[in-house]
Amino acid sequence: MRKEVPVAVIGLGLMGQALAGAFLRAGHPTTVWNRTAAKADPLVAEGAARAGSVAEAVAAGSLVVVCVTDYAALAGLRPLIGAVLGGKVLVNLTSGTSEEAREAAEWVDAVGAEYLVGAIMSMPQEIGTAESFILYSGPQAVFERYEAVLRALGDGVVHLGDDHGLSTLYAGAGVSLMWSLLNGFLHGAALLGAAGVDASAFVPFARQNIETAAGWLAGYARQVDDGVYPALDATIESHAAAMGMLVHESEVAGVNASLPRFVKDLADRAIAEGHGGNGYAAMVEVFRKPRV
Numbered sequence: 001m002r003k004e005v006p007v008a009v010i011g012l013g014l015m016g017q018a019l020a021g022a023f024l025r026a027g028h029p030t031t032v033w034n035r036t037a038a039k040a041d042p043l044v045a046e047g048a049a050r051a052g053s054v055a056e057a058v059a060a061g062s063l064v065v066v067c068v069t070d071y072a073a074l075a076g077l078r079p080l081i082g083a084v085l086g087g088k089v090l091v092n093l094t095s096g097t098s099e100e101a102r103e104a105a106e107w108v109d110a111v112g113a114e115y116l117v118g119a120i121m122s123m124p125q126e127i128g129t130a131e132s133f134i135l136y137s138g139p140q141a142v143f144e145r146y147e148a149v150l151r152a153l154g155d156g157v158v159h160l161g162d163d164h165g166l167s168t169l170y171a172g173a174g175v176s177l178m179w180s181l182l183n184g185f186l187h188g189a190a191l192l193g194a195a196g197v198d199a200s201a202f203v204p205f206a207r208q209n210i211e212t213a214a215g216w217l218a219g220y221a222r223q224v225d226d227g228v229y230p231a232l233d234a235t236i237e238s239h240a241a242a243m244g245m246l247v248h249e250s251e252v253a254g255v256n257a258s259l260p261r262f263v264k265d266l267a268d269r270a271i272a273e274g275h276g277g278n279g280y281a282a283m284v285e286v287f288r289k290p291r292v
């Protein structure tokens with residue numbers, strides 16, 4: 001792949017402007033289009049070409065990057081993009097679900113183009129810097145062909161597989177982990193706060209707990225992949241007893257007990273399904289089923 005590749009960026013909101021600016025600064029001839037045309041002005045001043053229409057922008061790029069609010073916004077642009085997309089590569093950095101990503105892949109295939117889906121894990125000001133991190137999915141060969149160009153957005157790129165839905169699913173798994181972690185920290189801060197302890201005093205202990213739990217992940221993952229959950233340390237029954245105590249502590253302290261109660265409910269279901277004597281990783285069996 002030669003160094004400079006014509007890029008079209010469609011959608012110049014906060015993120016689209018950052019993406020187009022990074023392609024420009026990396027030396028790629030960049031054509032931009034936005035529904036509200038004035039948002040292109042700063043980029044045009046930096047050297048971007050202004051397209052008068054979506055079709056004109058798509059026609060100018062080998063790599064066509066779309067970053068609009070959501071897939072509903074993209075749906076309105078599809079006929080205009082699809083008419084001239086044949087033979088090009090579309091990189092969709094619009095947030096959506098894996099279902100939307102896969103459905104759009106069928107549309108791109110039908111118009112004779114190739115398709116990558118990206119999940120941006122960074123803020124606009126981080127794009128093009130060492131802090132940028134973007135997950136991609138879609139055909140490996142297409143990713144490899146354009147990887148050097150995509151690195152204009154930052155070296156933090158990872159390709160997760162051919163299935164177009166995977167970048168979105170990894171992003172979802174990541175935020176699920178983060179929300180659980182943050183909720184645990186904030187519930188703990190509320191519990192300690194009721195005893196007059198500052199949240200700041202909790203931080204070193206919380207960090208130590210996070211590091212300890214992080215050290216367990218690889219072993220848990222092996223058990224999940226193998227489908228056998230020997231209790232190497234504590235059984236789910238022991239965990240459930242400790243969860244019951246935390247529910248009680250929270251209620252006595254007058255803080256919200258919903259989080260430990262929810263966690264205990266999960267453990268109780270695992271026990272009801274026969275996993276009481278297994279290790280904690282067996283809880284995955286509860287997460288594998290929709291709630292009935």
Ligand SMILES: NC(=O)c1ccc[n+]([C@@H]2O[C@H](COP(=O)([O-])OP(=O)(O)OC[C@H]3O[C@@H](n4cnc5c(N)ncnc54)[C@H](OP(=O)(O)O)[C@@H]3O)[C@@H](O)[C@H]2O)c1
Nearest residue numbers: 011012013014015016035036068069073094095120123124
């Ligand atoms: N900002 C972030 O920190 C961040 C981080 C990760 C991912 N993302 C994702 O990046 C995407 C864009 O986010 P953003 O922050 O750039 O949002 P934004 O500033 O609100 O910009 C939205 C963009 O979508 C365009 N748009 C909306 N509806 C449209 C329609 N019907 N037809 C044509 N264009 C339409 C807007 O055009 P107008 O200018 O004409 O309104 C604008 O260019 C979202 O999917 C977001 O989840 C953003």
